[in-house]
Amino acid sequence: MKRIALALLLAAALPLSQAAPKVLPLWPEGVPGAKPALGPERFENGRVSNISEPTITVYGPAVDRQNGTAVIICPGGGYVRESFQREGEQYATWLSTLGVTSFVLKYRLQEFGHPAPLQDVLRAVRLVRSKAAEFHVRADRIGVMGSSAGGHLAATAGTLFDNPLGRTGAQLDAVSARPDFLMLMYPVITMDGPAVHTGSRKALIGGAPSAETVQLMSVEKQVTKDTPPTLLIHTQEDKSVPVENSIMFYQALTRAAVPAEMYLFEHGAHGMGMKPGLGTASNWPRRAEEWLRERGLLDAVR
Template sequence: MKTYTLLATLLIFIGMKAQTDKTIEIWNDEIPNSQKSNSEEKWDQSEWGTLWVTHVQKPTIEVFLPTPRTATGTGVLICPGGGYAGLAYDWEGTDIAKWLNSKGIAAFVLKYRLPSDASVKTTYKAPLQDAQRAMRYIKSNKDQFHLKDGQIGVMGFSAGGHVASTLGTLYNKEVYTPKDSIDNISAKPDFLALIYPVISMQQGVTHQGSKDQLLGKNPSKIVTDEFSNELNVNTETSPTFLIHSTDDGAVPVQNSLRFYQALIANKVPAAMHIFPTGGHGYGLGLENKATQQWTSLFETWITELYQ
């Protein structure tokens, strides 16, 4: 009898996991802005010991839901970084999702297409297309994910911060032809959390590697300005949380500073924390006394936003 009960409990648990934590392809059939190629998606262990994804062929969201007892109704679309050349999928994706779950927040890790892959036609459209579609998908299934209206935001790290801030400022830009009823939903995130983000494509401020991957070696001024997200902030931009380090040698702190200044100029609620040290790419920040504070700072901010 005990064996039967244990087996039944296990099957129920497995069934619950199948309904919650799963990977979902965000495009049902044809992926916009794509073409046939010999490119193959790769999952490798990077030299830094992180899971490194390249040549993304099928954009997905991996779903992580907190237990119903702790769920707050808030959801976050997570955009891992990687300089638009790859995705630090666990370091700035699934690890973040598990931490958010511990705070009662649902998380959705976006595996977005990388702009320079041979399967992509127009480089700079692909990440925004995937981010818009992912946000619309999450909103369209908010009841299934136990999310509340007005509490579904985006979080991005490094180049993923550029994806997130692009979604946050160009959410209503038509970058693909609507495919189904999901695309009738606004792609606007209800809040932005940008962690050591690439914001600008302007010379001397941008992360050059991200810019080269996204826009190419010699982009026009029009395209450069269009994807310099500090120039796209307006009064409709959602509340924003920013983290950066003064000694970031990869993505200059001016990226966050410029975005913050634009938010303030447009009277958008914003919080920014700049640490004196920490460098770049620290994920949850556990290896540095300064940067390990950012998660508790975010928790306080998001709690106050929806209290």
């Protein structure tokens, strides 16, 4: 736990390859299905909502540790808001100490609904991959990390990367949107059954979705052998998004012979982020670092 706290302190002090985070529009040619009447975004207590202009915010790695790995981070918030600071900026700061370049995704929410978030996360993967040389990352080391509903969005990137609903007819559609790995924090997974998070379901697919949409967005049912290697982290104390969500996804990954690792902790309420004082659950960044290192994702660029 002391090591994690020290890492966060170092992250604030270490020089990054970029002096300040750079914000890039996700759709410079125009947001698909734009809704200019929505008005300005709302930002309060580190959370953003009413998003009409999706972006990625770029956080460079510590200069002396750059390894070419990239992570697109999807903050959670039930598809109603996004916990941009706690589940976005904090993760990016931690990842920078590991030499990883991070891209915090600001994606469209309930005002648009499905498939807008899917389009945004796949566009982010395509954009980062198409500009890999510019960002000094490797095109085969691009992962997606997400928490809660952001974990659902990350999981859709890993299962629906070839789905037609994720394309808009843009030139970038020709670039592969498949992530190379997933990191899912207490993710929403299913859109059906007793483990469903009803708030996320309603915000994303509405109050009366078709059976086909429920099936499609229950991502445990969309896992194939092409789903990327996945790390899952969840807790027993999570009363908002039951731990069964992660278990179902892990079981689906296992059936498809997809490399997967899962840590289920006793303590830690939903949305714990990098909060200290939660027993072994607060050590999840160390477990995640070990997983990244074991997969060669923290090896220096050759």
